[in-house]
Amino acid sequence: MTPNTADIGAILISSRSLDEYRSMFDLSDDDLSRRILDCPAGAAGFTAVVNRLGGDVTACDTAYSDAEHLTVVAAAEAERGNRYIRDHAENYDWTFFADPDEHARVRRQAVRDFAEDIRRHPHRYVAGWLPSLPFPDAAFDLVLSSHLLFSYADRLDRTFHLDAIRELMRVARDELRIFPLVESGTSVLCPYLDELLTDLREHGIDGEVVEVDYRFQKGAHHMLVCRRTGFP
Ligand SMILES: C[S@@+](CC[C@H](N)C(=O)[O-])C[C@H]1O[C@@H](n2cnc3c(N)ncnc32)[C@H](O)[C@@H]1O
Structure with a gap:
């Protein structure tokens, strides 16, 4: 049976770990020392852990908008995500995580890191709605965006993707990285990726598809790296 994102239900508020982010976005130590925006950051542990290590990450x-409620639902969301993965285990490559139990352990720890950090450092967690973000131009060196764009292409159309990427680039001084390029629960590349890359070029943004090491959702091995072309 061909898997479908509809199985997932509402957009998941997921909680990936720093190790997953490093691998999904091919992040070097040098990258982690830059001013970073993670959007959408969900209940990921990335902001908490990188800032604890001396970094400068903002989550959006x-x-x-309801952080108290989020710290309660984030744990339930991690369980919902893990249930989906157990039910569709054949669609995942079990090398990054040995098995669904390890996946559950890592995501639960990320939720704990997130929940503790958002209570202690609420200013690092900014409510914002793509495609319009509450940050000045070039406020960050590097912008990361995982598991919203392309992942939910069944319900977010090409215009939303174009507007969201242009907005993420507006707040990025150097570079935007987006992962993955396939829909959740499938190994099918976003059907309008080529057209979107053409649209972006017309707006002075060059998108390069780059293979990364992260192996989990089958077929999800690439990020999109966006930079300004200088034209028009
Ligand atoms: C699957 S999670 C990804 C979270 C994180 N990047 C990770 O990988 O763990 C998707 C997130 O997108 C957020 N979201 C949905 N629509 C959004 C929008 N228009 N602007 C910003 N965030 C949005 C949801 O609240 C959810 O937390």
């Missing part, structure tokens, strides 16, 4: 997500 619609869900931060």
